Amino acid sequence: MKHKGFLYSICGIFMFLLFLFQPGDSLSVPYYEDRLIYRIETNEKIIAITFDDGPHPIYTPEILDILDKYGIKGTFFMIGSQMDKYPDIVRDVIKRGNVLGNHTYHHPADLKNKQESEVMAELKQWDQTMETISGQKTTLFRPPRGFIAGKILTAAENNGASTIMWTICADNRNASTPELMCKRVENNINPGGIILLHDGISKSRWMDVKATELIIESLSAKGYQFVTIPELIALGSKEAK
Numbered sequence: 001m002k003h004k005g006f007l008y009s010i011c012g013i014f015m016f017l018l019f020l021f022q023p024g025d026s027l028s029v030p031y032y033e034d035r036l037i038y039r040i041e042t043n044e045k046i047i048a049i050t051f052d053d054g055p056h057p058i059y060t061p062e063i064l065d066i067l068d069k070y071g072i073k074g075t076f077f078m079i080g081s082q083m084d085k086y087p088d089i090v091r092d093v094i095k096r097g098n099v100l101g102n103h104t105y106h107h108p109a110d111l112k113n114k115q116e117s118e119v120m121a122e123l124k125q126w127d128q129t130m131e132t133i134s135g136q137k138t139t140l141f142r143p144p145r146g147f148i149a150g151k152i153l154t155a156a157e158n159n160g161a162s163t164i165m166w167t168i169c170a171d172n173r174n175a176s177t178p179e180l181m182c183k184r185v186e187n188n189i190n191p192g193g194i195i196l197l198h199d200g201i202s203k204s205r206w207m208d209v210k211a212t213e214l215i216i217e218s219l220s221a222k223g224y225q226f227v228t229i230p231e232l233i234a235l236g237s238k239e240a241k
Helices: 002-020 026-035 059-069 080-085 087-095 116-134 150-158 178-188 203-221 229-234
Strands: 039-041 046-052 075-078 099-102 162-164 194-198 225-227 237-239
Touching (some): 059 087, 075 080, 099 116, 099 229, 178 203
Parallel strands (some): 046 075, 046 225
């Protein structure tokens, strides 16, 4: 009886794992992980600075002014619903030579749990907003909060976009000031890296604005050159994290 109970326990664990790891999700990491872009393999000191969750009526213009001050172009992964609220800011971001990427229309926290058709609907609605405001399209996608699954990646690819992750995120519970955010990036960046900051949603994004300038000054002094994501991709081959 003890032996039978042990077998039942093993079977129970196996069934739980099958339930937990659905096809296209965590068990498929080796399948899709090498299709995500975390950084670019290069020996040149080039990096990309990116911003998520905008546009914001205060933080985005402030960041744009900082980028202009240093002659740098960034990549903004915007939320479609925010773009509809602030179309003039979207146009200004583009006018200043920056690049936009798809960050879904509603920024759903549960995107990983949605069907592929629902994911595609989020991407398509963003595309429609982008085209209405600017007449442009994008080939870049970043999933909300970085949550990824096979179906999300497949939907992005079927929508003509590469999925862009990041090498280091400046925002972290252990980086509670702009100075610490800058230090966090300094300690984790390398040639071909992608930096993530934010310009929307949270009221604490004033720290991202200040950290942006600190990061640019610090890494420029170390010889790094800032480029957009398309420029970064063009200069090397993608490397999985």
